[in-house]
Amino acid sequence: xxxxxxxxxxxxxxxxxxxxxxxxxxxxxxxxxxxxxxxxxxxxxxxxxxxxxxxxxxxxxxxxxxxxxxxxxxxxxxxxxxxxxxxxxxxxxxxxxxxxxxxxxxxxxxxxxxxxxxxxxxxxxxxxxxxxxxxxxxxxxxxxxxxxxxxxxxxxxxxxxxxxxxxxxxxxxxx
Amino acid sequence: xxxxxxxxxxxxxxxxxxxxxxxxxxxxxxxxxxxxxxxxxxxxxxxxxxxxxxxxxxxxxxxxxxxxxxxxxxxxxxxxxxxxxxxxxxxxxxxxxxxxxxxxxxxxxxxxxxxxxxxxxxxxxxxxxxxxxxxxxxxxxxxxxxxxxxxxxxxxxxxxxxxxxxxxxxxxxx
Numbered sequence: 001x002x003x004x005x006x007x008x009x010x011x012x013x014x015x016x017x018x019x020x021x022x023x024x025x026x027x028x029x030x031x032x033x034x035x036x037x038x039x040x041x042x043x044x045x046x047x048x049x050x051x052x053x054x055x056x057x058x059x060x061x062x063x064x065x066x067x068x069x070x071x072x073x074x075x076x077x078x079x080x081x082x083x084x085x086x087x088x089x090x091x092x093x094x095x096x097x098x099x100x101x102x103x104x105x106x107x108x109x110x111x112x113x114x115x116x117x118x119x120x121x122x123x124x125x126x127x128x129x130x131x132x133x134x135x136x137x138x139x140x141x142x143x144x145x146x147x148x149x150x151x152x153x154x155x156x157x158x159x160x161x162x163x164x165x166x167x168x169x170x171x172x173x174x175x
Numbered sequence: 176x177x178x179x180x181x182x183x184x185x186x187x188x189x190x191x192x193x194x195x196x197x198x199x200x201x202x203x204x205x206x207x208x209x210x211x212x213x214x215x216x217x218x219x220x221x222x223x224x225x226x227x228x229x230x231x232x233x234x235x236x237x238x239x240x241x242x243x244x245x246x247x248x249x250x251x252x253x254x255x256x257x258x259x260x261x262x263x264x265x266x267x268x269x270x271x272x273x274x275x276x277x278x279x280x281x282x283x284x285x286x287x288x289x290x291x292x293x294x295x296x297x298x299x300x301x302x303x304x305x306x307x308x309x310x311x312x313x314x315x316x317x318x319x320x321x322x323x324x325x326x327x328x329x330x331x332x333x334x335x336x337x338x339x340x341x342x343x344x345x346x347x348x349x
Contacts (some may be wrong), residue, residue: 008241010250025343068196069176074250076179087261092335093344094272097314101324104315104334109322110311113306122301124291125204129247129272139279145286146279157273164266167197173269173304 005054005070009047010041016043017085033094033136047078067137094132096125177237182251183222189216189256205267206260213256221245264343268308271301 002009020039024060028035051071062070091098103119104111111119133139133153140149148154161171193212202208226247228238238318239248279297280285306322309315314328324332 001244001255003243006247007250009254020295021341031274031344034345042246055292057205065176066334069179070247073179073247075181075245076182077251077254080251080258083258084254084261089338089342092339096271096302097308098332098335100305100309101303101314101332102330103331103337104322104324105336107282110321112320116306116322117298117302119204120302122296122298123293125271125301126296129275131291132274133272136277141289142286143291143297146289147284147286148295149277153276157280160265161277162261167263169264173267 008050009074012047012050013078013085014041015046016082018141019043020089030034031135032089033132036086040086043082044075044078047074053144059127082126085144094129096116096120178239178248178251181224181239182248182255185216185220185248185252186213186255188220189213192216206264209260209263210256213252213259215250217249217256221249224307271296 016039019042020036024032024035028038051074054161055067055071058067065102099120100116103116130139134141135147138153139146141147165171177179182280184236193209196202196208198213224238231238274296275292278291282291306315309322309328310317313322313325314321314331
């Protein structure tokens with residue numbers, strides 16, 4: 001088992017990051033999510049093709065069950081790394097702590113609480129988030145009311161609440 | 176298949192230890208302790224394979240080969256560990272987007288009025304706790320009513336500012 005095959009998910013992940021940067025700069029300029037999900041999906045497809053290619057090359061040396069095991073291991077590694085990268089990109093785009101740090105970074109002399117709140121406040125957060133949920137078609141606005149558009153966010157939100165209850169014994173940090 | 180099975184066994188072992196510690200007593204710094212648990216289990220697992228691998232193989236128990244198999248095991252385990260740690264950060268803190276989606280979901284088929292969020296989500300709920308987090312995490316300091324980034328905070332802010340420029344993002348986000 002060569003080093004190049006052993007590190008296959010890392011190479012594909014590196015290519016995924018480069019593709020995501022190109023897509024978000026030149027193709028999906030208004031939706032980081034679309035750029036990230038598209039590059040991730042292309043990377044996953046490429047990984048499957050490469051697994052097939054390596055299977056053809058080394059099938060005489062490695063039992064079928066082991067080949068399947070390596071392929072699963074590589075998929076798990078790639079999906080986990082891709083997930084971490086989505087999270088990293090998302091942090092820079094949506095995390096309140098990061099946005100606050102960027103505001104402070106741009107003001108070397110520091111900022112008072114009032115100055116911070118004049119630049120970044122609940123109204124800005126709501127506007128940004130509703131804008132993103134509408135752009136990514138997670139929700140829709142009709143007649144002055146919001147409706148769920150896609151189930152994905154609901155499933156994610158309910159999963160997070162269930163884990164929160166299981167691990168921390170509460171469903172919100174305000175409890 | 177052996178490497179995948181070992182990776183899953185090590186991850187599940189670390190997860191069980193983590194849940195056990197969390198049920199006994201919640202640690203102060205969740206992420207640091209989580210990383211410590213997962214990395215300790217990996218180190219112990221790798222050491223066990225190195226020391227007992229030969230004897231296990233003689234007894235008919237399959238073990239990962241030295242070299243590339245161990246490397247793949249460590250890379251996969253660390254990737255899954257990082258994915259769990261970043262998911263955990265979303266569990267620790269309420270994400271406004273998820274809260275908003277849940278509110279709309281709970282409103283049912285009639286939908287949720289546009290102004291409902293403005294009433295429920297103010298600075299005290301959305302901004303002040305995160306400012307306090309920066310102080311708690313020693314990413315910022317507060318002196319004479321002025322917030323300033325610490326050296327650690329400046330490093331992290333610089334990284335994200337740089338990466339947003341790489342992605343061609345002009346607006347401020349958040």
